[in-house]
Amino acid sequence: MKLCISLDLPSAKENLHLVNKVKSHDLWFKVGLRSYIRDGQSFLKDLKNINPNFKIFLDLKLYDIPNTMADTAYEIAKFSLVDMFNVHASSGVTAMSTVMQRIKDIPNKPLVLGVTALTSFNEESFTKIYNASIRDKVLQFAQDSKISGLNGVVCSAYESLDIKKNVAKDFVTLCPGIRPFGEDTKDQKRVANIEFAKDNDINFIVIGRPIYQAKNQNYIVNKILEKIK
Numbered sequence: 001m002k003l004c005i006s007l008d009l010p011s012a013k014e015n016l017h018l019v020n021k022v023k024s025h026d027l028w029f030k031v032g033l034r035s036y037i038r039d040g041q042s043f044l045k046d047l048k049n050i051n052p053n054f055k056i057f058l059d060l061k062l063y064d065i066p067n068t069m070a071d072t073a074y075e076i077a078k079f080s081l082v083d084m085f086n087v088h089a090s091s092g093v094t095a096m097s098t099v100m101q102r103i104k105d106i107p108n109k110p111l112v113l114g115v116t117a118l119t120s121f122n123e124e125s126f127t128k129i130y131n132a133s134i135r136d137k138v139l140q141f142a143q144d145s146k147i148s149g150l151n152g153v154v155c156s157a158y159e160s161l162d163i164k165k166n167v168a169k170d171f172v173t174l175c176p177g178i179r180p181f182g183e184d185t186k187d188q189k190r191v192a193n194i195e196f197a198k199d200n201d202i203n204f205i206v207i208g209r210p211i212y213q214a215k216n217q218n219y220i221v222n223k224i225l226e227k228i229k
Contacts, residue, residue, distance in 0.1 A: 001198060001228045003221070004028035004057055004174070006208030012039040012046070018212050019050055022221045026053040028083075030206055033060060044081040055083040057174075057204075061115050063088035066095040070102035073112070077103040082110050084174075086154055089114030089141035090130075096148035111172065114145030115154045119177040135162065142167045152203065157192035161200040174204035180224050181210065194227045 005022070007015040007029050015035060029047060036043070036058065047054050058076060062069045062085075069087060076085050087099055096114060103109050116138040117126055126134050138159045143166075145153050152172025155163060160173040180194045197205050207224065214220040 001202055002028055002204050003224055003228060004030050004204050004206045005211055005221070006030040006032065006176070006206050007035050008032060008208050009035075009212060012043055015039075015043075016046055016050070018217055019047060019054075021217045023051045024218075025221060025225065026051070026055075027221075028055040028057055028204065030057045030059050030208075036060065041079065041081070044079065048081060056081060058082045058085040058110075061086055061088055062099075063091050064095075066091075066098040069095050070098040073099045074102045074106070077106045077109050080108070084111040084113065084151075086113040086115050087150075089116055089145050089153065093144050093148050096145060096150060100149035111151040113152045113154050113172065113174055114141060114148075114150050116141040116159065117155065119156045119175075135159065139163065139166055142171070146171060157197050157200055157202060160197075160202045164201050172203045173201070174206065175202045176206040178205040178207050179210060180207060180220075180227065194224065198228065 005027055009015045009018065019029065031044065044056055047056060062072055069091060076082050087096060089096065100112065117134050121134065123134055130137050138155055139162060142153045142163045146167050152174065153163060154174050156177060157175045160175060163171060163173055175197060178192060178194065178197055194205065205228070211217055211220050
């Protein structure tokens with residue numbers, strides 16, 4: 001299991017200040033829409049300059065017509081800065097397959113994950129939109145992602161083991177909404193702690209607020225890394 005720190009702070013300066021506090025660790029960092037729209041590709045370069053061993057997950061959740069998604073994926077893969085990015089699995093097999101076909105010849109291409117059900121959904125709100133249970137639709141999205149050649153999916157901790165059993169044991173699961181020490185869940189509904197994540201065979205846990213709201217971020221990161229060994 002690997003730790004991926006979510007960089008969602010209000011400015012690039014604050015994000016980089018946090019990163020510098022934990023730079024002795026070879027970590028993954030999630031750069032989402034807010035940070036990327038505001039700070040751009042130069043921010044990704046700044047992260048790698050702090051520690052070349054850092055890995056970057058570009059969390060843009062691509063969702064468009066197949067050719068537009070594929071063109072965008074190609075530009076991301078060409079950066080040579082991004083180690084993993086994601087697309088919405090609900091874009092369908094054609095779109096996801098087109099993405100993977102477009103980037104197949106790029107050396108050291110990033111991992112690509114399909115977003116299943118956002119962790120902000122509960123059962124009721126999800127069913128209103130997708131007319132299916134979270135479990136059924138997540139499994140379908142995961143199977144579609146696998147068929148399309150993706151490396152794994154973004155899901156909640158509650159779906160990871162189900163995906164491993166029904167899709168593939170080596171299919172990557174990345175799970176946001178991890179609260180390592182029982183912190184407030186805020187706007188996320190399907191959250192879990194590290195023990196649950198370990199029991200459910202999760203590959204990547206994404207943690208943000210519990211780290212950057214702590215008084216000593218490096219201490220918290222050390223505690224998390226100790227727990228996921």
